[in-house]
Amino acid sequence: MKSIQVTKSSMPYYEDYVNEIKELWENRWLTNMGIKHQRLEAELKNYLDISGLTLFVNGHIALETALQSFNLEGEVITTPFTFASTTQAIVRNGLTPVFCDVNPKDYTMDTMKIEELITERTAAILPVHVYGNLCNMEAIEKIAEKHNLKVIYDAAHAFGCKYKGRGVGTFGDASMFSFHATKVFNTIEGGAVTYRDPELKVRLEALKNFGMSSPEEVPYIGGNGKMNEFQAAMGLCNLRYIDGEIERRKKVVQRYQQNLMDLEGLDVWKEQREVKHNYAYFPVVFRNYGKSRDQVLGELKREGIFARKYFYPLTSEFSSYHDRFEPGDTPVAGDVAGSVLCLPLYGDLSLEDVDRICQIIKNQR
Numbered sequence: 001m002k003s004i005q006v007t008k009s010s011m012p013y014y015e016d017y018v019n020e021i022k023e024l025w026e027n028r029w030l031t032n033m034g035i036k037h038q039r040l041e042a043e044l045k046n047y048l049d050i051s052g053l054t055l056f057v058n059g060h061i062a063l064e065t066a067l068q069s070f071n072l073e074g075e076v077i078t079t080p081f082t083f084a085s086t087t088q089a090i091v092r093n094g095l096t097p098v099f100c101d102v103n104p105k106d107y108t109m110d111t112m113k114i115e116e117l118i119t120e121r122t123a124a125i126l127p128v129h130v131y132g133n134l135c136n137m138e139a140i141e142k143i144a145e146k147h148n149l150k151v152i153y154d155a156a157h158a159f160g161c162k163y164k165g166r167g168v169g170t171f172g173d174a175s176m177f178s179f180h181a182t183k184v185f186n187t188i189e190g191g192a193v194t195y196r197d198p199e200l201k202v203r204l205e206a207l208k209n210f211g212m213s214s215p216e217e218v219p220y221i222g223g224n225g226k227m228n229e230f231q232a233a234m235g236l237c238n239l240r241y242i243d244g245e246i247e248r249r250k251k252v253v254q255r256y257q258q259n260l261m262d263l264e265g266l267d268v269w270k271e272q273r274e275v276k277h278n279y280a281y282f283p284v285v286f287r288n289y290g291k292s293r294d295q296v297l298g299e300l301k302r303e304g305i306f307a308r309k310y311f312y313p314l315t316s317e318f319s320s321y322h323d324r325f326e327p328g329d330t331p332v333a334g335d336v337a338g339s340v341l342c343l344p345l346y347g348d349l350s351l352e353d354v355d356r357i358c359q360i361i362k363n364q365r
């Protein structure tokens with residue numbers, strides 16, 4: 001029996017990649033902002049419609065460095081319904097995460113619950129465009145302006161998304177994108193920070209290169225976050241096919257929706273208004289469905305289909321934090337984490353396979 005994973009990394013034609021890296025055997029410039037790195041930065045600025053973009057070796061280091069670049073102290077209001085990276089980036093910067101609940105519609109931060117969490121120690125808001133569902137950026141930025149807070153988005157899931165025709169990376173003070181192998185657009189491992197303030201570029205470029213601004217000038221305490229030329233070459237190739245990949249994902253998502261839309265007790269992912277989506281994930285939430293989420297997960301697995309519990313548990317429950325947080329403070333997020341399943345989704349998942357996955361789910365009622 002053929003198995004189906006939750007995702008499949010998109011790759012260019014083999015010859016395409018080989019062609020792209022050939023140059024590297026001639027110039028022997030393998031990392032440290034070489035020609036591929038420069039080209040990818042320029043092409044991504046264009047594709048994402050943003051004036052400032054700095055590449056990183058991965059999305060997590062991009063997020064940690066973005067946070068570091070603002071010299072924050074104190075508390076950061078964020079969401080526990082996300083991948084480990086978001087919360088770890090806050091804690092590893094010596095900042096305290098303060099968890100805001102999510103809304104039950106698209107699982108992004110509930111903007112009605114942000115202001116009650118603001119104290120004199122609050123320095124920033126770090127919302128997540130979870131599943132490529134865009135946060136209510138207008139509300140978040142209004143609150144941030146009123147209280148003089150920075151807004152840094154975890155846009156790891158939102159590559160290429162637009163709100164009212166505007167690239168999602170142009171919102172807030174900065175956004176982090178992940179180009180990990182499992183994401184819609186990949187550079188094997190990789191990531192970027194986008195921003196509008198040109199001064200941020202100077203700090204981010206130094207911070208990703210050991211804090212150095214020149215060989216003899218080290219004004220910051222930085223690490224090593226540089227993307228190498230092989231990663232950048234993969235990005236240049238994948239970028240040529242990205243629109244087709246997103247188009248094919250859209251067809252898969254529409255097929256899932258047709259199959260599952262009318263099932264009682266099942267919340268199925270829906271498009272948001274005024275948003276251009278990238279179809280990164282297809283989450284379904286089992287509310288009062290015959291079988292539980294875990295039972296359906298097990299049944300799919302028996303058929304060789306590997307769905308994933310994105311995101312379970314809440315990051316506020318991690319043992320690394322030794323009960324510092326109270327997961328009960330975000331009941332909506334807790335409910336979703338306990339009942340959500342992300343179904344397999346990638347551009348060349350066949351519609352017959354989608355039908356088969358949906359039939360198994362229907363049989364669980």
Ligand SMILES: *Cc1c(COP(=O)(O)O)cnc(C)c1O
Binds near residue numbers: 059061082128154180
């Ligand atoms: C993938 C991901 C990250 C981390 O990105 P990497 O490129 O894997 O380091 C951060 N946040 C979220 C929500 C993610 O899904």
